[in-house]
Amino acid sequence: MHLTHLACTACGQTHDATVPQNLSSCCSKPLYPAYDLAAAACTLTKASLPGRRADMWRYREVLPVRHEADIVTLGEGFTPLLPAPRLAARLGLAQLAIKDESQNPTQSFKARGMATAVSMAKQFGLRKLAVPSAGNAGGALAAYAARAGLEAHIFMPADTPKANIIECRELGAHVTLINGLITDCGAEIARRKQAEGWFDVSTLKEPYRVEGKKTLGYELAEQLDWQLPDAIIYPTGGGTGLVGMWKAFEEMERLGWIDARRPKMFSVQAEGCQPIVRAFQTQATQAAEHVGAHTRASGLRVPKAVADFIMLQVLRDSCGGAIAVPDAEMLADVREVGAAEGLFVAPEGAACYSALRRLLATGAIARDERVVLFNTGAGVKYLECFE
Numbered sequence: 159m160h161l162t163h164l165a166c167t168a169c170g171q172t173h174d175a176t177v178p179q180n181l182s183s184c185c186s187k188p189l190y191p192a193y194d195l196a197a198a199a200c201t202l203t204k205a206s207l208p209g210r211r212a213d214m215w216r217y218r219e220v221l222p223v224r225h226e227a228d229i230v231t232l233g234e235g236f237t238p239l240l241p242a243p244r245l246a247a248r249l250g251l252a253q254l255a256i257k258d259e260s261q262n263p264t265q266s267f268k269a270r271g272m273a274t275a276v277s278m279a280k281q282f283g284l285r286k287l288a289v290p291s292a293g294n295a296g297g298a299l300a301a302y303a304a305r306a307g308l309e310a311h312i313f314m315p316a317d318t319p320k321a322n323i324i325e326c327r328e329l330g331a332h333v334t335l336i337n338g339l340i341t342d343c344g345a346e347i348a349r350r351k352q353a354e355g356w357f358d359v360s361t362l363k364e365p366y367r368v369e370g371k372k373t374l375g376y377e378l379a380e381q382l383d384w385q386l387p388d389a390i391i392y393p394t395g396g397g398t399g400l401v402g403m404w405k406a407f408e409e410m411e412r413l414g415w416i417d418a419r420r421p422k423m424f425s426v427q428a429e430g431c432q433p434i435v436r437a438f439q440t441q442a443t444q445a446a447e448h449v450g451a452h453t454r455a456s457g458l459r460v461p462k463a464v465a466d467f468i469m470l471q472v473l474r475d476s477c478g479g480a481i482a483v484p485d486a487e488m489l490a491d492v493r494e495v496g497a498a499e500g501l502f503v504a505p506e507g508a509a510c511y512s513a514l515r516r517l518l519a520t521g522a523i524a525r526d527e528r529v530v531l532f533n534t535g536a537g538v539k540y541l542e543c544f545e
């Protein structure tokens with residue numbers, strides 16, 4: 159609502175927020191929306207929140223959509239932050255909670271980003287949206303495009319979980335399966351988009367998906383009564399969830415809502431696709447492509463991310479880290495989490511629990527620290543993994 163401009167995440171140069179944009183024209187890096195936070199603070203106060211709508215649009219002043227009528231919504235966000243006392247006891251932790259993003263429309267946190275991206279596309283009068291997806295992003299785009307009356311063109315690796323493919327088709331999207339990885343799907347869109355008139359809504363190649371994802375950070379703070387946890391463990395592919403939350407923390411500090419303390423941010427990846435983990439371990443500022451990427455956790459099958467440098471910066475600035483987990487362990491932990499707490503989590507969500515066990519063993523997280531795990535999706539979309 160109080161969007162003023164877009165800023166290049168590499169050099170800070172200002173870009174026009176009144177026209178559709180992809181990567182910055184100066185550096186070919188992601189663009190971040192910037193707001194007049196002083197204006198936002200006139201109406202967006204902590205005290206104003208309890209009476210507001212129970213979805214992510216409760217933070218409307220710091221979301222980009224100008225007119226109420228352009229908001230495309232299916233009720234995304236404001237998901238529960240559930241205490242996980244049995245898992246906490248098993249690990250000897252004082253406090254553990256799981257933010258359950260499987261309760262979003264289309265059963266993953268991708269709904270948040272697509273709600274803002276599709277709303278902005280509608281505001282700009284765009285008609286045809288395209289996305290490469292390893293699973294849940296496609297389903298979310300299909301749903302929000304249908305809701306907005308726009309076309310969705312979705313490119314998925316042929317080995318994407320069946321539920322994601324069927325979901326996209328039944329939501330009326332044009333689905334193309336590619337023999338390759340999500341990066342190959344992205345390349346196919348890049349090749350054809352000009353001729354087809356598609357607008358590319360790939361993760362962080364368009365400025366507004368991250369805005370929906372950042373509401374995770376606002377919600378976490380609100381649900382914890384403005385005391386952020388000591389550590390956050392997040393399954394990262396493209397990295398929007400992780401960097402989005404960090405952006406929210408910075409905005410909230412400028413709003414005067416929180417102080418300068420930050421949670422330690424931990425990125426979890428799969429052993430078969432761990433570009434960020436490798437880059438973090440070698441103190442690199444960018445991540446090399448993970449050649450031959452493979453994992454059943456399709457949301458983590460991202461061999462090269464355009465926001466790698468932002469993720470690595472966040473992990474370092476927060477004194478957090480990056481850790482890889484084998485597929486067998488995360489799949490076994492789906493049942494561990496499910497049987498203990500009643501949540502049928504996605505393999506990506508279970509990977510956070512696998513990572514927590516390891517981070518406690520190495521001392522990167524202490525047993526008296528308050529920890530939040532993110533279940534980013536629903537196990538029911540990955541039935542092939544459990545046959």
Ligand SMILES: *Cc1c(COP(=O)(O)O)cnc(C)c1O
Nearest residue numbers: 294395396397398399457534535
């Ligand atoms: C997309 C996805 C991720 C990774 O999210 P990024 O924002 O791309 O890092 C994690 N888990 C699930 C279930 C996903 O669908």
Ligand SMILES: [Zn+2]
Nearest residue numbers: 166169184185
């Ligand atoms: Zn730049």
